[in-house]
Amino acid sequence: MTGIDLDRWEVVIGLEVHAELATRTKLFSAAPNEFGGAPNTHIDPLTLGLPGSLPVLNEHAVELAIRVGLALNCTVQRSVFARKNYFYPDQPKNYQISQYELPINVDGWLELPSGQQVGIERAHLEEDTGKSTHVGGGGRIHEAEYSLVDLNRAGVPLLEIVGRPDLRTGEEARAYVSELRAILVAVGASDGKMEEGSLRVDCNVSVRERGAAELGTRCEIKNINSLRSLGRAIDYEAARQVDLITAGDRVVQQTRHWNEDDGRTHTLRSKEEADDYRYFPDPDLVTLDPDPSWIERVRLALPPLPAARRHRLAETAGVPLEQTALIVERGLDELCLAAVAAGADPARTITHAEHNLSDERARALDPAAFAALVGMEVGGQLTATQAKAVLAELVEQGGDPVAIAAARGYEAMDDAELEGLVDGLIAEHPEEWARFCDGDGKITGFFVGKVMKATQGKADGKAVTALLNSRKG
Numbered sequence: 135m136t137g138i139d140l141d142r143w144e145v146v147i148g149l150e151v152h153a154e155l156a157t158r159t160k161l162f163s164a165a166p167n168e169f170g171g172a173p174n175t176h177i178d179p180l181t182l183g184l185p186g187s188l189p190v191l192n193e194h195a196v197e198l199a200i201r202v203g204l205a206l207n208c209t210v211q212r213s214v215f216a217r218k219n220y221f222y223p224d225q226p227k228n229y230q231i232s233q234y235e236l237p238i239n240v241d242g243w244l245e246l247p248s249g250q251q252v253g254i255e256r257a258h259l260e261e262d263t264g265k266s267t268h269v270g271g272g273g274r275i276h277e278a279e280y281s282l283v284d285l286n287r288a289g290v291p292l293l294e295i296v297g298r299p300d301l302r303t304g305e306e307a308r309a310y311v312s313e314l315r316a317i318l319v320a321v322g323a324s325d326g327k328m329e330e331g332s333l334r335v336d337c338n339v340s341v342r343e344r345g346a347a348e349l350g351t352r353c354e355i356k357n358i359n360s361l362r363s364l365g366r367a368i369d370y371e372a373a374r375q376v377d378l379i380t381a382g383d384r385v386v387q388q389t390r391h392w393n394e395d396d397g398r399t400h401t402l403r404s405k406e407e408a409d410d411y412r413y414f415p416d417p418d419l420v421t422l423d424p425d426p427s428w429i430e431r432v433r434l435a436l437p438p439l440p441a442a443r444r445h446r447l448a449e450t451a452g453v454p455l456e457q458t459a460l461i462v463e464r465g466l467d468e469l470c471l472a473a474v475a476a477g478a479d480p481a482r483t484i485t486h487a488e489h490n491l492s493d494e495r496a497r498a499l500d501p502a503a504f505a506a507l508v509g510m511e512v513g514g515q516l517t518a519t520q521a522k523a524v525l526a527e528l529v530e531q532g533g534d535p536v537a538i539a540a541a542r543g544y545e546a547m548d549d550a551e552l553e554g555l556v557d558g559l560i561a562e563h564p565e566e567w568a569r570f571c572d573g574d575g576k577i578t579g580f581f582v583g584k585v586m587k588a589t590q591g592k593a594d595g596k597a598v599t600a601l602l603n604s605r606k607g
């Protein structure tokens with residue numbers, strides 16, 4: 135396997151994300167929608183596919199689907215539930231209810247922290263399946279002695295969000311999934327936990343020569359459990375495809391399985407002929423046609439979404455959009471906006487939020503205290519290092535930054551005192567001083583270190599360097 139020549143090849147990625155919706159009950163019955171539980175305890179006649187049981191659509195699931203559709207800038211439209219016929223050992227009625235020709239949400243987009251827009255083809259409602267556990271052999275079905283079925287998850291509402299093939303690198307794909315997850319969590323549609331399977335990513339990858347008009351043949355990769363695996367799987371799969379093409383072979387459209395342990399994708403099934411699921415509208419369910427006034431109410435109740443929050447912060451603080459991503463992800467944008475409104479220097483505020491406020495408790499920081507601290511730093515009463523220490527204490531215990539600085543003995547150093555100290559050091563270390571005057575930049579640290587030691591870290595490193603330079607003559 136070789137690393138691929140990105141001057142020659144372009145990687146094309148489109149993701150299908152399944153999100154379990156955070157409803158109390160399943161999509162078509164009153165059985166609980168809860169993660170875990172003893173096997174086969176979250177079930178009822180419908181989950182078991184018993185004759186005579188009929189589906190009743192969960193209104194809350196529809197509302198959550200609409201919230202996501204609107205948050206993804208989709209058109210919310212009239213939709214129809216269809217039966218997707220298939221033998222599922224973990225879905226006893228032997229078909230999955232999904233939306234096929236008419237999905238509830240179509241034609242949207244989301245914006246990555248970089249500002250790049252990624253198209254959304256559709257986001258439709260469907261049921262989840264149960265879980266099979268293959269016992270014996272290597273845990274794969276063909277080697278197993280027997281299999282167990284747990285139907286707790288069967289019938290849990292899913293939203294399948296099909297992205298357009300607009301992504302070009304593993305990094306972009308990961309940013310897309312993070313953004314989607316942030317949106318799902320923000321609107322309360324899902325808990326977004328990849329490790330519990332409430333967010334599952336199938337990844338389509340193809341490669342083509344740069345400048346080619348047509349997309350290459352794609353492979354779909356399943357079983358990706360983390361953002362890290364997503365990046366690794368894409369890199370592996372793109373290289374595999376380029377190797378095939380350069381060797382004169384062709385890529386065969388396939389579903390492939392990502393193996394975390396060996397870091398490779400493996401053939402699962404060929405997809406060259408389209409699967410025929412004999413889709414037809416489910417006769418037990420009526421057309422879903424949400425009232426426009428309901429959609430409007432849902433739209434008005436949406437919280438501020440991550441992209442809008444990033445733009446607002448970038449504009450208010452006058453920093454590049456990219457610099458706001460982590461701050462919004464940590465939920466510190468309101469704090470920064472309030473601190474800036476209280477008079478804090480925007481650039482300094484953003485730098486602290488980005489680098490020095492990873493602690494979860496930072497969200498509870500008092501904006502006025504934060505602003506006061508930034509003011510002391512910008513005004514020269516505190517060095518950058520001291521400001522960081524005071525900030526850490528503010529996060530831990532709250533309080534007044536002036537009092538904290540005083541208690542730590544962080545009074546600003548007197549200019550004359552600092553000058554005396556520097557001049558004394560120059561006189562004591564003539565050799566080092568000569569080297570400094572010869573332009574040996576490495577010796578600066580020697581002097582700064584001595585000053586810091588003498589002042590117990592109270593001096594401002596930048597001021598010391600400036601003083602040394604001014605003494606060069």
Ligand code: ADP
Binds near residue numbers: 297338
């Ligand atoms: P399927 O029904 O087999 O899942 P779709 O046409 O619905 O196929 O496409 C599924 C996903 O594949 C979409 O997310 C789309 O962006 C992606 N995709 C389609 N063509 C390509 C391609 N050539 N390379 C990479 N991704 C692709």
Ligand code: MG
Binds near residue numbers: 150
């Ligand atoms: Mg698909």
